[in-house]
Structures are given as C-alpha cells and as structure tokens.
Amino acid sequence: MKLSAMLVTALALSLIGVSARAQFSHGKIKIGVLDDFSGQFCAGNCMGPVNAVRIAADEFGNKIDGVPIEIIWGDHQNKPDVGVALTNKWLDTEQVDVIVDVVNSSVALAVQNIARAKGKAVLYSTAGSSDLTGKACAPYSAHWTYDTYQFGKTIGDAVPYLGKTWFIIATDFAYGKILASQIKLNVEKAGGKVLGTVFHPFNVNDASSFILQAQASGAQVVALANSGNDATISIKAAKEFGLVDAGVKIVPVSMDLPFVDGAGGLAVMQGMFLPLPWYPGLSDKARAFSAEFKKRQGTEAPYLMAGLYSAVRTYLLAAQATNTDNPKPIFEYMRAHVINDAFTSHGVLRPDGRMVHDVYLTRLKKPSQSQGPNDLSRLVAVIPGEKVFRPMSEGGCPYVKNN
Numbered sequence: 001m002k003l004s005a006m007l008v009t010a011l012a013l014s015l016i017g018v019s020a021r022a023q024f025s026h027g028k029i030k031i032g033v034l035d036d037f038s039g040q041f042c043a044g045n046c047m048g049p050v051n052a053v054r055i056a057a058d059e060f061g062n063k064i065d066g067v068p069i070e071i072i073w074g075d076h077q078n079k080p081d082v083g084v085a086l087t088n089k090w091l092d093t094e095q096v097d098v099i100v101d102v103v104n105s106s107v108a109l110a111v112q113n114i115a116r117a118k119g120k121a122v123l124y125s126t127a128g129s130s131d132l133t134g135k136a137c138a139p140y141s142a143h144w145t146y147d148t149y150q151f152g153k154t155i156g157d158a159v160p161y162l163g164k165t166w167f168i169i170a171t172d173f174a175y176g177k178i179l180a181s182q183i184k185l186n187v188e189k190a191g192g193k194v195l196g197t198v199f200h201p202f203n204v205n206d207a208s209s210f211i212l213q214a215q216a217s218g219a220q221v222v223a224l225a226n227s228g229n230d231a232t233i234s235i236k237a238a239k240e241f242g243l244v245d246a247g248v249k250i251v252p253v254s255m256d257l258p259f260v261d262g263a264g265g266l267a268v269m270q271g272m273f274l275p276l277p278w279y280p281g282l283s284d285k286a287r288a289f290s291a292e293f294k295k296r297q298g299t300e301a302p303y304l305m306a307g308l309y310s311a312v313r314t315y316l317l318a319a320q321a322t323n324t325d326n327p328k329p330i331f332e333y334m335r336a337h338v339i340n341d342a343f344t345s346h347g348v349l350r351p352d353g354r355m356v357h358d359v360y361l362t363r364l365k366k367p368s369q370s371q372g373p374n375d376l377s378r379l380v381a382v383i384p385g386e387k388v389f390r391p392m393s394e395g396g397c398p399y400v401k402n403n
Helices: 002-022 048-058 080-093 105-118 148-162 174-189 208-217 228-240 265-269 284-297 303-322 327-336
Strands: 029-035 067-075 098-101 121-124 141-143 165-171 193-200 221-225 249-252 273-276 359-364 377-383
Touching: 029 048, 029 080, 029 303, 048 067, 048 098, 048 284, 048 303, 067 080, 080 098, 080 105, 098 303, 105 121, 105 141, 105 174, 121 303, 121 327, 148 174, 148 249, 148 273, 148 359, 148 377, 165 174, 165 208, 174 193, 174 221, 193 208, 208 228, 221 228, 228 249, 228 265, 249 273, 284 303, 303 327
Parallel strands: 029 067, 029 098, 098 121, 121 141, 165 193, 165 221, 221 249
Antiparallel strands: 273 359, 359 377
C-alpha cells in the first residue's frame, strides 16, 4: 500500500510538472534580440544587447519551472524590410516568444505592425519614437527606457540652465524628425526660441555644413537630435569650428556617459547637458548591474542596456508568475506590479505600453573636476517620470479606453 501510494504521488507530481510545462509553447521560452550588429549602432563587439539579456536570464538560472530560456539574435542592418523579414521568420517558423530591443525607430515601427497583427510581444529599449506608445501602439508591446517625447520634455526643463535661443540638428528619419519637433515644442513652452532646424541624412561622414549653419544662426544652444556616429561627428565638429570654445551650449540629446570618451572626452564635451533615463550610481542594484555588464562586455553599461535588462527581467518574472508564455496574462501581470530593479525602483508599465520612471538631468564636468574615467558628470536634477512622459490621454493609442 505504501508503495502504491508513493507511485500515485509521484505520478501526480509528474502530471503537475507536465501541466506546468504545457503552458510554455514548444517547451521553451525563446527571446529574439533584434538589433544592429554591424552598422553605426553596433557598440564595441556588438554583443551588448545580448549580454544585457543574458544577465536577466541568468538571474532565473536560464530556466523557468524547468523550461529553458533560449536567446537568439539577428541583424536588421538598420533596414525596415530586413527587420520585417527576420520578425516574420522568428514568429512564424522559429517559435520566438518575445522580440527585444530593436534599435532604429523606422525598424521598430515596422516590427510593431507585425507584432500587433500577430498578437506577439515586443520589448523596446533602444528605439526612441514615442509613436510606439501613441498612434502606433500595440497591445503586447512595452517601450521601456526613453522616448522622443520624454527627451523633448526634459530639454524644456533644461532651458533655464542653458539659454533662450536654440538651433536643432537632427537625423532625417523617424526618430530625428519626431525628436526635433518635441524639442522645438518644449523649448518654446519654456519661453525659448528655435532659430532654425536642419535635417541631415542618416550615417553622414561630415557634419561641418550643419554645424556652420548652427553657428551662423547665433543660437546660444545647439541641440543634437541624432545618435550614434552622427552625434559623435557633430560634437567633434562643434569643437573644431569653435562653437564649444565660444560658449555655445551643445546638447547631445541621445548621448550616454559611456560614449563621452569616443566623442572627444571631457576636453570636448565639458559643460554639456545630458538627459539620462538611468544614472548608474544611484543604487546598489544599479552598481551591481554595471559591474556585471562590464565584466561580460568590457565596457561601462549604457542606459539602453540597463533598460533592456530591466524589460527582459520583468517579462521573465511575469512568465514565472503566470506560468505561461501567453502575452496576454504576462502583460496583465507586468502592468499590475511595480518594477523595482537595477534600472528603476518604482517603475510602472501603463496600458499604452509606456514604462514610466524617473529621468535625470546631468552636466558633464571639466577635466580638472573629474576623479577618473567613471567620474564624468554631476547630477543636476531628478525629474519624476509622470512629469516628462506623455500622458496617455494625449498619445492617441487606440487600446487605451477613454483616450
């Protein structure tokens, strides 16, 4: 009888295990990192996004309820059609449960269309267009780290520190156009004036003509609504043509602290203001993530990678709690629980997909003020997320009731 009872118990436990695993389709949780692994957004050895995702997965032992977590990655080459082809392949034939990161807003918006149509999950960290939580929102997508609306609003808050007259240099694609419009709107709301805006092609080799136009405008502040190599060469050109030495404030809106050295260091960028979605020295959790990322990647952790880690970790927590890879209960769980990790201590995921968290206004130090390579800036202000992220009522997301 005892043996029979033991067999019954073992059978019951095994059936519970099978039932748990059955909630995860194809017997695994598969994450697809869709990024630029060869172009201008490729940082270092290009594996930063993959390492950020791996750090999150490692916290779960790379398994949830015995179900393995698998991570794959693909290069969209900054081309929407390539991103669309990879997305369809991953979702239709390779059983990818969630696509993550997706640098380049043009690619992200194309991916969003597919995710919406197929009811699949996407977590954006590096894409910036605020349309992802506005008119182009999707029921199972989350925009985690930053967006063009938030950057523009933060710039408006910085006008008293910088000056009243502005010139904008922006990339001529979705991200740059939306960001430039948000900067103009918020500068003018703060009592400033935009004297001119110039759009340049993506991935330019020479920024001198754009910088000369900014110089000729006589603006006190030049906002760089570009990113990657485009921002770096714009910063160096501003120094070369004397804008920095003449006291013109340069605001590289998308620049992050780990990339200051590549743009000429504090000798070139001293005094510049950086609006940062994450400040790595604010908590023990943040410092621990930074140390682990540097150990794996060999470079300091950018805010985009901290945000990506946070998004994937939150998704995996929800998958663990709901015992499924079905995006509907996963996203319901994510929206119902405060996010507390290395990226934020009180983040909230809204129904439109926007993850709301505090942001930070920082100013780069003079070389003489810096105590070392990790001491580049001082914190000017902590801005509550509800103040700088767009209200849901203004976004136009069709999935938000009473919008």
